[in-house]
Structure formats: structure tokens, C-alpha cells
Amino acid sequence: xxxxxxxxxxxxxxxxxxxxxxxxxxxxxxxxxxxxxxxxxxxxxxxxxxxxxxxxxxxxxxxxxxxxxxxxxxxxxxxxxxxxxxxxxxxxxxxxxxxxxxxxxxxxxxxxxxxxx
Amino acid sequence: xxxxxxxxxxxxxxxxxxxxxxxxxxxxxxxxxxxxxxxxxxxxxxxxxxxxxxxxxxxxxxxxxxxxxxxxxxxxxxxxxxxxxxxxxxxxxxxxxxxxxxxxxxxxx
Numbered sequence: 001x002x003x004x005x006x007x008x009x010x011x012x013x014x015x016x017x018x019x020x021x022x023x024x025x026x027x028x029x030x031x032x033x034x035x036x037x038x039x040x041x042x043x044x045x046x047x048x049x050x051x052x053x054x055x056x057x058x059x060x061x062x063x064x065x066x067x068x069x070x071x072x073x074x075x076x077x078x079x080x081x082x083x084x085x086x087x088x089x090x091x092x093x094x095x096x097x098x099x100x101x102x103x104x105x106x107x108x109x110x111x112x113x114x115x116x117x
Numbered sequence: 118x119x120x121x122x123x124x125x126x127x128x129x130x131x132x133x134x135x136x137x138x139x140x141x142x143x144x145x146x147x148x149x150x151x152x153x154x155x156x157x158x159x160x161x162x163x164x165x166x167x168x169x170x171x172x173x174x175x176x177x178x179x180x181x182x183x184x185x186x187x188x189x190x191x192x193x194x195x196x197x198x199x200x201x202x203x204x205x206x207x208x209x210x211x212x213x214x215x216x217x218x219x220x221x222x223x224x225x226x
Contacts (some may be wrong), residue, residue, distance in 0.1 A: 004159075043219075055212060110157070
């Protein structure tokens, strides 16, 4: 079975450019999470969706970041304009509604490593 | 203030040694999870503990949830190079999961 699929795996861009990261969750999972991982701040939640609706975006750093989930099988995280401090690994994760509620297992993609020069 | 404090931050040991890493908090949790993350990959769930005092074993890994459900430990017996990775603890927090900063374990052959 396919896991969570993220693209691109690596992205190098210049400051000021728009970056779009993509995620396909596991079929049947109705929770989708976007995390960012850096050495300084660890793994921090940016935003999560339930049934395609954004539930909590309090972790989104600022207005340059936006996320959408137009349907159950696709989500995007966009940064516009990008800055060097946005350099990090961005993970998408999904969770099943039947795997224990709050104790459910998160299934992570392989991440998108973003470098902003 | 971090919700979860993990220690040590880094640990480097020789193959065959035993080790324990910790996840501590001042808050009480309904459950706690441990994930392992290998380089270039996303975290993968190892175990979920839900009962105070609970001990779970996964081959050479032993997980314990504190009696007061505020802390947890992970003990690895006879560590192997394949155990190398970042060990993260996580707790449910209003529908989402909050992670500690992790312990980076290196097991040298």
C-alpha cells in the first residue's frame, strides 16, 4: 500500500520565490498534518485539517505561509515569498479516524527538504 | 517552555551497550507515543502507552509510562547500529500531536 506521498523531495530556490509543497495522504485518512523540522526548533506543527477543513493553523509562522486541502487526496503548503529562514524539512502526515482517536498513529511522508538561498 | 523535555539530546555508544532515554513533562497525559526517525525519512511509530506504570516491550526496546502519566522512558538492550536514529516522544494535544525535541542516538559498530 502506498504511504503518504510528498513532492518535491528536495527544493532549492532563491529568496523571494514562491514555493509549493504537495502531499497525498493515505486513502481513508481524514486528518492531515503539516509539520516543519529544523535543528533549532525540532518538529513543529504548522497546520492540520480534518475532512479537508483547516482546524488549527496557529503554528503557521506568518502570512507568507498558506495551506489548502481542496479534496481528500491532496494538500498543498505554499510559501510566498520565501526567505532563507524558511529552510527546513517539511513533513506531511495523515491519520486514520479509527486508529484510536487522539492516540492514533501518525503516518509521515518522507519530507520535502527546502533550501532558500 | 517545552511541553516535553527529552534527554539526553545526543547519545553515542558502542554496539552491545545498553541505554535509556527519557521524556519528561509537568503535565499529565492520556497517552504517549514514541517514534523513531531515520536519516532522510519521516518518523515511524514504535509504541503507544496509555496506562500509568505500563511497560511495553518491542524486541530489545522496553517502553515505560510513568505512574503519574507525566513521563516515559525508552530502554534499549544490546544496542545495534540499526538502532541509530532520532527518538521522539509525542503526546496528544487537542486533536493534534506535540513532539519533544528528540534524542539523537548513534550506535557505533
